[in-house]
Amino acid sequence: MPMHFSPWFKVFLSGVGFWSDAYDLFIINIVGAIMKQPHMFPIDPDGDPALIPKPGFNGSCVAGADMLPATRCETNPAFTAMGYIKTAALVGAILGQLIFGALADKLGRRVIFICTISMVIIGAIGSALVQGSPEDGGIYVQLTIFRFLLGFGVGGEYPLSATVSSESSTTEDRGSAVSNVFAMQGWGNVTAGLVAWALLAAGVDHHITWRVCLGFGAVPGLATVYWRFMMEETEQFKHTEEEDDLEERLLVEGPGLLDMTPSPKVPAVEDAMEGEGGRVPRTGSVAAGAPHAPSHGGGCCGYLRNTGAILYQFRYLLLGTAGAWFIFDVTFYANGLFSDTVFKMISPDATITDVAADNLYTALLGLPGYYLGVYFIDRMGRRAMQIFGFSAVGITFLIMAGLLEPLQEHAIPVLVILYGLTFLFANWGPNTTTYVIPSEVFPTRARATCHGISAASGKLGAVVGSYGIGAMEALGKAGTAKGAMNTLGLRFVLVACGIISIIGTVWSMAFTPNMEGVSMEDIDNGAALGMLAGPRAVAPDAHGTVEMEGSDHEFHSATGKPAAAATASGANGTFTY
Numbered sequence: 001m002p003m004h005f006s007p008w009f010k011v012f013l014s015g016v017g018f019w020s021d022a023y024d025l026f027i028i029n030i031v032g033a034i035m036k037q038p039h040m041f042p043i044d045p046d047g048d049p050a051l052i053p054k055p056g057f058n059g060s061c062v063a064g065a066d067m068l069p070a071t072r073c074e075t076n077p078a079f080t081a082m083g084y085i086k087t088a089a090l091v092g093a094i095l096g097q098l099i100f101g102a103l104a105d106k107l108g109r110r111v112i113f114i115c116t117i118s119m120v121i122i123g124a125i126g127s128a129l130v131q132g133s134p135e136d137g138g139i140y141v142q143l144t145i146f147r148f149l150l151g152f153g154v155g156g157e158y159p160l161s162a163t164v165s166s167e168s169s170t171t172e173d174r175g176s177a178v179s180n181v182f183a184m185q186g187w188g189n190v191t192a193g194l195v196a197w198a199l200l201a202a203g204v205d206h207h208i209t210w211r212v213c214l215g216f217g218a219v220p221g222l223a224t225v226y227w228r229f230m231m232e233e234t235e236q237f238k239h240t241e242e243e244d245d246l247e248e249r250l251l252v253e254g255p256g257l258l259d260m261t262p263s264p265k266v267p268a269v270e271d272a273m274e275g276e277g278g279r280v281p282r283t284g285s286v287a288a289g290a291p292h293a294p295s296h297g298g299g300c301c302g303y304l305r306n307t308g309a310i311l312y313q314f315r316y317l318l319l320g321t322a323g324a325w326f327i328f329d330v331t332f333y334a335n336g337l338f339s340d341t342v343f344k345m346i347s348p349d350a351t352i353t354d355v356a357a358d359n360l361y362t363a364l365l366g367l368p369g370y371y372l373g374v375y376f377i378d379r380m381g382r383r384a385m386q387i388f389g390f391s392a393v394g395i396t397f398l399i400m401a402g403l404l405e406p407l408q409e410h411a412i413p414v415l416v417i418l419y420g421l422t423f424l425f426a427n428w429g430p431n432t433t434t435y436v437i438p439s440e441v442f443p444t445r446a447r448a449t450c451h452g453i454s455a456a457s458g459k460l461g462a463v464v465g466s467y468g469i470g471a472m473e474a475l476g477k478a479g480t481a482k483g484a485m486n487t488l489g490l491r492f493v494l495v496a497c498g499i500i501s502i503i504g505t506v507w508s509m510a511f512t513p514n515m516e517g518v519s520m521e522d523i524d525n526g527a528a529l530g531m532l533a534g535p536r537a538v539a540p541d542a543h544g545t546v547e548m549e550g551s552d553h554e555f556h557s558a559t560g561k562p563a564a565a566a567t568a569s570g571a572n573g574t575f576t577y
Contacts, residue, residue, distance in 0.1 A: 003230045010168040010231065011177045013224050014161035015184040017117050020220035021154040022188025024124055025089065026363070027217060028147070030196040031210045032082040033355050039206070081140030088144045089151035090463065094456045096155020101452020104156075105445060106303055108241075109164050110233045112448075116156035117228055121221040123150025128215030150217075155459075158435075159451035166439035166447075167236040171519045174440060175377040182435045183370035186427065190367060193360030200353040236520050240444045310446040311453075317441050317528055318450055320511025322457035324386065325434040327504040329461030330468075331393065331497040332431065335422060365420040369427025382433050383512045387505055389429010394501030396421050401494035430504060434458065440515050441528035 005013075096116070104112040126146035132139035161181050169177040195216055199209040311318060343350065343358040350358070376385055400407070400418050407415040434454070442450040513531040515523070 007168040011165045014165045015181045019184035019188040022185040024217040026189045026192040034210045088148040092148040092151025093155035094459045096152040097452040097456040100156030101159035101448040104448035117221045119153025121218045124218035128211045158455040159448040162439035163448045167234040178436045179374045186367040186370040189363035197356040321438040321454040325458035326461035328430040329458040330465040333462040333465030366423035369424040372428040373432035386433040386508045390504035392425035397498035443524045
């Protein structure tokens, strides 16, 4: 029997799930480094770690040597397989964001919330229990499968955790509640670094360490899955379902139904049946800012048509949220390329334990930024904070690019501080706001779908950042210790990240509305469309009404509420409000 939980307990459940998600995505970097260690394979320590001897060959595998390693050595499976394993989780996350986001709008938040954390738990435990050892190629196939399943669940957690926390909060607390959920990403990253470092520093066998690291990701989910089963559906989604059910009955039984089954929760439907032609100004809770046919009417095809109509109506807002998330993740994941170079400058002969400590240090660098975001999100506003964050990150990258050589030669501590500031400003700004904004600008009927699309766009940006900008390394490996980028290649990466961040600033100015203080009812009424400071807004007339270009709807410039009636086509007919 579902139980009634306080809003902040639902936020807690969402946050713990997001902590688990961040841990699971972050830990694979450390696990990959462990599994590539020479002692995990029958490798000559003097050989190339990317090569291992074929059976029967006991020589040293040194690429380019006279011994023709291609005939006597083969590629170390860990060096190729880890790329596939990481890609599997990324692909799974993109699919999970899109599919689970859409399913949450169709089936409800609660049931999908249970499904996503269950997949994370199964994926984490399965990854820890795969059979074989790193020198056995079969183990990587198993890891790829379980990491895909885990990524699928993690992807679904993005729209679900944001939507549940947003819909469970008051208007005044919504920004801090959703950003507190996102701040758990920082703790997930810290936990991943801490668990790996503690095991390695304690001298635990590496074959055990990587399994414990992967399996630990299931612990937060196991601790909270019961409470997700017991959680009630969010009030906002239940309210929307009640409206839809009544409208479907109105289609079948006619307006006389209202005399028999009054519903104080949906006064707008009653209003719609009154007046000449049914067209009356309305202030009720049924969405006018988006096509408003019953989301469950007409079966799956009707649902898809209705959702598609909402996506079209909110296309500029969706372009804003998805585009900003894409732009940010390009720079955020490209920044990971620089971390390796920074730590090589500090410790060129780092051990695997040092690598784990470096990852922990990186996670700690970014942690304060998350809570600056929590503190300022309602004080600065979402739009201002996103613009500030993009601008600060871009300027910092460009400063690093301009002063790179003197900093490398004479002031590495200053370079490390600047590097840490990129994480601070990112988490203070767009890393938080790109997660929060999609949870509150779209109507309930498509909120999780639109958040999932935005998050998936971010993951595509991660691909561009990791592989596209990473190709700039071709500008030169300097031949330095362990292959650090040379100054030219590194400067190109920094300049690219700086320019892309400035583009994010401009993008946010064009497509991001101010949503602080706007109620969920007004959001369902299309308030975000009326508040969008983008290419659609036309100056208000003498009555304070704003007409949106490309839209049949009008909104009051001060409140963002509908100023006139709206017409929406549904699966079984046309509704006029």
